Amino acid sequence: MFIFDSKKFPDSPGIYLFYNDKRELIYVGKATSLKDRVASYFRNPLPTSPLKMGRRPIELLINEVSDVKIIQTESVLEAIILEANTIKKFQPKYNVDLKDDKSWNYIVMTKENYPQVKTVRQHEIENSKFDPRFNRGRNLKFKFGPYPGLKTREMMKLLQRLFFISHCKPCQPGKPCRPCLYYAMEQCLGVCTGEITSQEYKKKVIRPLVMFLRGNKKGVIRQLGKQMKEESKKENFEEAGRLRNQISALQRIQDIALLNKSFTSQQKFEIRNSKFEFSRIEGYDISNLGEAGKVGSMVVFENSESNKSQYRKFKIKNVLGQSDVGCLHEVLERRLKHSEWRMPNVILVDGGVPQVNRTVETIRVNKFKIPVVGIAKGPKRKKNEFILGSKEKEFVKWVNKNQELLVRVRDEAHRFAISYQRKLRKIKH
Template sequence: MPASIPRSSANGGKPCFNAQIGLCPGVCSGAISAQEYAKIIARIKLFFEGKKAILIRKMEKEMRDYAKKQEFEKAGELKRQIFALTHIQDVALIKNREHSLLETNESGTGQSFRIEAYDIAHLSGKDTVGVMTVLEDGQPAKSQYRKFKIKRRDGAHDIANLREIIERRLTHTEWPYPQMIVTDGNEVQRRAVEEIIATAKLSIPVVSVTKDERHRARAIIGDAKLVEKYKRAIVLVNNEAHRFAIDYHRTLRGKIFKNGRK
């Protein structure tokens, strides 16, 4: 870094706009020296590198040095800055703490809050497929999405297809169970899934998303408190299931046409 930083010639050495609103220490106008400015930059760098403990130790040493020189105003300013730093949690730590609270409060088990959504896709009852999409703590967990080729011959029966993929999913005990299941449809679909869940002696709330003519969420059927709390997540995972099902079915149909069966 250069030994000195020239004052701005454009404004005659007057404080820049940022300095006037308190966002610049005033090196442009000579309010602080180049050495002091370099020290501020070094502190900021340490902070954003996550080296807060090192930064505080350096500032404490500077504070003691100022006190020995009887520069009490500078020592007092450093003391206030050190106090502020010791009461600031790093952004990463705040995020981890909120994530940890979410896990504990939502799932009650210390695990991620998991929502699974299911959807069916077919063309006039042919080549029917089902999918499962997953949200963990509000974020799509795409590595955990799953595809199912429906084994039933009557692929146009949506309730039976839904029952099949839920039953098959529950055989995979190596997959973590969700804290909520989302289906596409209405009360009929919701009750069908609830019956399977009850038969498996599990306790997982189920909600259904009804759609308008443009396939947009019109209503969510299920526990009112859960729906209110997780509405955005429910719509997101449901939309993901619809998209994933359509993409899977198109891919499958493309392979079938390529192999000559129409």
């Protein structure tokens, strides 16, 4: 039986492979922390009785393991993809025995001019009543998986952002074209507006996505890099910039939503057991209603509690127009000049990628090193989306364990900004 040694396993994402004494691969699993996940199998010794009657598959598995190998990945998303590809290739017996078809999904791509990318279950592919386009799988160009069902939706959201997957209807010649919501968010390349042909869509979206789902992220980045240089030579700098940002996103995949439940189900606001100190959080929001001018708020939470004596409000002085990002930049510039105020351990902003990127840049220019997290609303404004300005492992873990606290900070910053805005409006009238 295998004897676990924690020193041989890193605290990082990846997959683990269990082998029996015949050197046969019998099980593959994924982990956000290889050390913690593999250790969980071997903490409590199982009975070594040869009798298999009444024994659970997991008990049979553990007693059969004689060696464990690991493959580290740069993100949880890549671990999920690598696990699925490895299971599909080797068909380890315990993965087959333990798999529940109802909880596993596939990512499929249709053969249409603008291929649809969807998550489906196997029985839905085989049942043409579910979606006639599938035609029992005959109308599918690619099928990847299976993936754990609870994670597939989050995977699709992340893949959509990374690869600009379109979910809108293609623009029809002779008919008015309406841009979709994702087009306005710069996450759709223009399928809905007729700005991209089907061949361009396959080249820019489908091919890189297929390569990524096959586990070749390095190849994707290399291919995108070549395309970026080509666009720069053509002086198509907007497309070159998009490709540059896509490469950067792939190199720094932030997949908080895919982390194991052990990271997200804890309700405590954990600060201990970390080499980083996150006791002081400053939250920022901009209220930009136009009539009474633009204002910004700064709220302070120390040891998970608000400290209202240190709240600050800012009237925007130098930003023309309705730029929330510009207003946030001004607020941060003014705040960072107050060296007499205690500096935060974390800065939280109400907003998405543009706000986080501008905040990170402002902090860097002012020669500070403060991790940043932003909270944006999803497309239907029902679910919070966390955007990190740092990929430092301890910071990522801390954010996942303290999401409720961060939402409280965001809500308080929003409330404080709105109350200041209303106060100014009353004074004006």
